[in-house]
Amino acid sequence: MIKFLVDSGSDYDVKEAEEKGICFAPLSITFGEQTFLDGVELQRSEFYNLLVNEDQFPKTAQPSPETFLKFFNEAKENGDEIIGIMISSGISGTFQSANIAKQMCDYDGIHLIDSLSAIYCIKIMVDYGIKLRDEGKNAKEIVEELEALKGKLNIFLAVDTLDNLYKGGRLTKMEAGIGNLAKLKPIVSIPEGKVIMLKKCIGRKKAMAGLWELFEKIDLDERFPVYAVYTYDEGNMEMMKQKFKEKGFALENSYEMGATIGTHVGAGSFGIVCVGERNF
Secondary structure (H helix, E strand, C coil): CEEEEEEHHHCCCHHHHHHCCCEEECCEEEECCEEEEECCCECHHHHHHHHHHCCCCCEEECCCHHHHHHHHHHHHHHCCEEEEEECCCCCCCHHHHHHHHHHHHCCCCEEEEECCCCHHHHHHHHHHHHHHHHCCCCHHHHHHHHHHHHHHEEEEEECCCCHHHHHCCCCCHHHHHHHHHCCEEEEEECCCCCCEEEEEEECHHHHHHHHHHHHHCEEECCCCCCEEEECCCCHHHHHHHHHHHHCCCCCCEEEECCHHHHHHHCCCCEEEEEEEEECC
């Protein structure tokens, strides 16, 4: 049997993962002296409540090799295969931790993929992998198709406040202060596994227009859904969905991002996840 494995950086809901038989390895999140397992001991609503109302900036840490080893040893014992799709190695050490566990297990039935991405891009990969498995593909064939797919994954996020980028060390205090005063709403992406800035937009309306301009330049693969995503407050996302609808594209699927990316982009961020070749 072929099973799939994700970490909580995938933003896969734990209940949905259990229903689909997906192994789930949570990252840990620390606020001050308190540490929680993402998605298990700390739900998204609770995380954002702490993020918005607490002064302490959260820290995330990858699962230990032992967390993965438990799944790998069970698969080895049962003669199953596991395809693990991990959050980008450019963001977290999770992929490295899983590889250490694979070496400890010493079992050829473990296949690990560095998604070079995060959040619902990983969900797209897993859901597609499940579809391929159910169609009768073997693990090697599935991995080959998923490796090809990951180069077409796109995340475009408009950051509503620069405070978290400053707290996370990606901006200086002066840069964040000036940017917030100017109502700067940068659009960021994760094209090769690391967060980069694509556009600098002044105000939410221009950020929404910027998201549409980027989306227009994608040669969409219509086999896959397009997700509208947000952090904490749905308001900005709903405005973006309306703007897209006016342009002739309905964003029917929307989801709240979890702690892994939410930590860095903060509350009020919004954007899209899609699959297709970039033409820019």
